[in-house]
Amino acid sequence: MSVLFTFPGQGAQKPGMLHALPDHPEAARTLAEATTALGRDVLAMDGADALRSTVAVQLSLLVAGVAMARVLAAHGAAPQMVAGLSIGAWPAAVVAGVLDFADAVRLVELRARLMEDAYPSGYGMTAIGGLTRQQLEPLLAQVNGPATPVYLANLNAPRQLVVAGRDAALDAVADLALARGANRAERLAVPVPSHCPLLDAQARTLACAAAQVACRRPHITYISSSAARALFDGDRIVADLAANMARPVLWADTLRHAWERGARVAVEMPSGSVLTRLAQDADFGAGRALCADGNRLDTLVQAARDGQ
Known part of the structure; x- marks a missing residue:
């Protein structure tokens, strides 16, 4: 039996999330x-106004996730596996x-x-609930075009999907989905069209920068939510x-892969509870x-220890 730490993506952010971290030396160190790496105070990034920025959101989620994982590890509750959704x-x-x-x-x-x-305004992501991929994709095909790009972005569960694209396209898909029986069509707090070809060029630029940093083989199992399998x-x-x-998130398949590799306890790092609910709905x-x-x-420490 193994413990999986999960790390949420953009949309899970909350004002004050960094200030709400445990009062612990590992959180303070993180x-x-x-702050040193950025050259500015990271604690200034989790206010409600600051979190309107994609930069502040993604950095806050990174810092909060690492800080909480370090705190738990300091209490003898380290994971055997990790997986993150998008920025997670x-x-x-x-x-x-x-x-x-x-x-x-x-x-x-x-x-x-x-x-x-690349996308300061006019784009985003919408969650569609109650339809399968096979039901949603024909609706995307009806709307997608040069002036109204829209793509399937996240496959979070068999009937919990997310689409990304231009505002008008998202609205059109939402209307079609609700008319076909969807029980939810909700804009997410993500102002960019993540996990689709609209970010191909930006992904290539990031890849060039990432190739310049030192990296190592993981010392625990790392599961990619883009590939839905462990990478070593x-x-x-x-x-x-x-x-x-720029790639779809295969979260349901990622959870299934973690289960197949022996994970039986999933602990979601801050902030939010979306991944916990998805785990409860899936093979977990x-x-x-x-x-x-x-x-x-x-409670978190005991749960993680019980799963080890």
């Missing part, structure tokens, strides 16, 4: 390292020992700036990290899934 793949790679935290901070800042600069080569993981902004239903938000530190 905040200090991030970056703290997962740090916790697995693939990247130095300072390098990850600088690369994530570049990642977010590339995404934000450091260079391959870094290339996967750089490309993931026979295991235990809980999130850092809303649970006491001793």
Whole structure:
């Protein structure tokens, strides 16, 4: 039996999320390292106004994920596996020992700036609930075009999908989906069209920068949510990290792969509980899934220890 740490993606951010980290030396160390790497106070990034920026959101999720994982490890509750959704793949790679935290901070800042600069407005992501991929894809084909690009971006569960694209295209797909029986069509707090070909050029730029940093073989199992399988080569993981902004997220298959490799406890790093709910709905239903938000530190430590 193994413990899986999961790291959420953009949309899970909350105002004050960095200030809500445990009062612990490992959290303080992580905040200090991030501040040094950035050259500015990372604690200034988690305010409600600051979190309107993709840069602040992605950095806050990176820092919060690494900090909480370090706190739990300091209490003897380290994971045997890690997986992250979208930006969450970056703290997962740090916790697995693939990247130095300072390098990850600088690369994530570049990642977010590339995404934000390319699409400062007019684009985003919408969650569609209640339809399968086979039901949704024909609706995307009706709308997708040069002036109204829209793509399937996240396959979070068989009937929990996310699409990315231009605002007008997202609205059109939402209307079609609801008319075909979807029970949800909700814009997410993600102002860029992640995980689709609209970010191909930005992914290539990030890959060039990422190729310049040192990387190592993971010391625990790292599962890519783009490939939905474990990766064991450091260079391959870094290339996967750089490309993931332009590739669909296969989260349901990622959870299934973790289960097949023996994970029975999933602990979601801050902030939010989306991945915990998805784990409870997927093959992880026979295991235990809980999130850092809303649970006491001793509860999280005990759950992780029980799964080891």
